[in-house]
Amino acid sequence: MIKDKKTYLQIHPDDNVLVALQDLPQGTVIVWNNSSFALLEHVAAKHKFTIHPLSKDDEIYMYGVLVGKVNFDLETGSLISTLNLRHAADDFKLSKRNTSWNKPDVSVFKDRTFNGFHRSNGTVGTANYWVVIPLVFCENRNVLTLKTAFEEKLGYKIKANDYSSEVDELIRLYHSGADVSQIIAQDLSASVGQTSDHRLFANVDGIKFLNHEMGCGGTRMDSDALCGLLAGYVTHPNVAGATILSLGCQHAQASILQAEIAKRDPLFDKPLYIFEQQKEGTEKELMQKAVKSTFAGMMEANRYTRKPASLDKLCIGLECGGSDGFSGISANPALGYLSDMLVTLGGSVILAEFPELCGVEQELSDRCVDEATADKFMELMRVYNAKAEADGSGFYMNPSPGNIRDGLITDAIKSAGAAKKGGTSPVTAVIDYPELANKPGLNLLCTPGNDVESTTAEVGAGANIVLFTTGLGTPTGNPITPVVKLSTNTKTFEKMSDIIDLNCGTIIEGDESIEEAAHRILDYVIQVASGEVTPKAVLLGQDDFIPWRRGVSL
Template identity: 70%
Template structure:
């Protein structure tokens, strides 16, 4: 694409994407037509290929992504003022399960080094969890963190900014003005914290706090127990310490039922302590400390061993998307998805508000009518919930999305769905169910990056591929989150949080296939513990359960 100034994504499209800034008056030649741009069109934004009458449908990716509010001449810039969200609707039809499997020759014998669990799953990491069943126990979880994390060598190697503060204080005491303080050069040696892990085979202890477990609906507390059970039974987890107050809605008995649903033969170490039964805080904490330490001893006995790529379960996520996401990073990840599925692995596509407008295609790809019906029902009920409170899927795009070319939810969704590739959909799961069947799984989650990533991991994802156009530091406590940039400018500007650049596709430096191979090579290295994504290095342990309501 590097030599081109625009792109027509699908033969049916009547809107084109600018690949670079195009001045007013630029001549565009497409499909035997010659048009002149009526306004300047910035890179990532869209313009019309034909003249469109008021209320005419606009097509991108071969689907309806909006309707125009007024007559538009050919070569007109599409904006939030002249284009409104619209989709083509959807209904039950016949299955369309034929798909072109990608060539997997390069990866058919590939393996990664993972942690083999007794239930046949394989982890890409080895963590111990400390979890509260209710927010009342957050303080005790923090206390355990303070006692254990640094002593055992798991403190995050955060950047130390005390040097900068000391320099500001020094200059201020010497009478520096505000203008002089703003011009201070912070280039200097900083203290670096070093720590040595006591347990070499344990990647860390993760302390998950939240604001749930009581005070809400029973549906909320049941969903929380399901989510936590997903983390406890996760292949990246060796075992867990759970703190309960005792009287909350999220009862230990519910947690145990949810664990059994996900792993009927669960045999990991699980230590549960109820404060109202243990008595004093000292007794509770002493027991929890001893149990956790002994759990770490057990976890340290686990070692990485080769596993086929069929043991990968890749969560597909996007956040801070832009007008290039749907033509570079997302389709590259989509090809990775197809390769993993063809090799017998699992992928999870979530963020249901960002599937608005592609329901017809996705429902037709469901393996049977019941699966398709479940998907359609979840989409309709979720959107109705949003509409009932004066919102709707059409309000999903953020100001950043809109600024960078995603001006309707349908445009955003059509590009976001490309992460899921082209394979048949084998399973549709509602939050917080498992979604780790071999093949492509759909998981009902919000579009909110952290809530959705939190849910994908609970559903079984042992690696997350996270595409971004604008840049985001989102991570997860137990599953490596790999950031994939849609454009080179963002990658170069934010290399501290982004791992892979797919702007090379836009720049014409590599093909979609070459980018996909590069991504999967990196996934294998991360899954083997040979590479560490930026989100893990930064200790970006984002964990937000979804309170089952309207979250876009």
């Protein structure tokens, strides 16, 4: 166990700034490279400061890569901020392959298994869901009507989402003559996250109702991509079957969906019920058919039971959101080590969020297994960034106010830390949205940095577990794939324990190494994949689902 309680850190030997691991007051003496200097101002934890004088336009390096240029002369011990640093990143080009890497020791996990749902195409689910999906936003109300009809009756209603008892208490206070200040001051105890007390179908984890605002009225490219994404969910190993509601006249036709399903699974044999309202006639006729078929499908889904599967059947989506200055030195590197472990075991991982790979393109393209794969990655990055810049929102505008407040000053700083989730293994495939990730190893998936859009896409590409790091805290989940939340720091973990599953602040505090954290996380993943542990996002019914409009979304 690491016990060295450092107060500042150089992430890479080539870096010319240090990261504060705790609040450092103005005047704090920093001892570095056989010399010492005092901080010129207060440096909050997660922020960076200079270790030697810099002149205007000098380059700043973190993680061993260019992350920005200074706007004016800086003295030693200066705080790095948005005032004195602007985004800058090195260009990239096709060069020699660099696919050598040191495989981690996975002997502890070599014979481990998880209990999953085996599908006829050889994939294994970490859960067993039935999904109800609209092909177009016109059917959203009908989908919600089915949700009202099924969810509570089958035992899947999330009690944590019911605050009616709190409203009852406020009504009682109102009738008793309470004023506004008394209402605001009233202590209301919220219910604990849990599902209903009984399930009719014991082997079905839930029935999920997906809504979206697409399918017509936009570009044909977006409606076709929507069909591809929905096909990814229908064919997903965590899904036993699906009910599809179509209006009939929309761009996203049922025939396109069926073609996308066949593309992903040529021998597709799951129950699939497609109902078109303009063919069925009255809404009642449509809904009664959908109700009967969905119930029958749930009966079929209930026949699946969990059975042992090797860890190479895991496909882990790597995600981050609400990132902070510790993301790139605690939770993200821990996921990187876990990624290398899973790849060594024959599994697959998906690294997405292309705007958050800005500045590390050269390293990732060099790690691609062949030049064609590298060319595809670089072309997707260039086209995406050019489209963003044409619309006035280049990758340099990616960091959010929360990111900046917590030390991620430029997109290149944010990206260099975010890329650590991908570990060091070769890139076996580059996938454009909404394609399927069906190769073992590290897959790069083109998605926005938007948390929910990217998570939605990773699951559509086949991720049967998503590991999501956060420094500021986020409730993001997914309807069909367990999303495990990992905090980069202990403060956020303790403050938001209702939505975060694991703490990686132990790495910052020196109580755990990155390798030890990765082992702990993989142990947890196996429990989640086996249905033995339920992540917080699932307990809370955090069923976020947002398809990506291929217009600019960062």
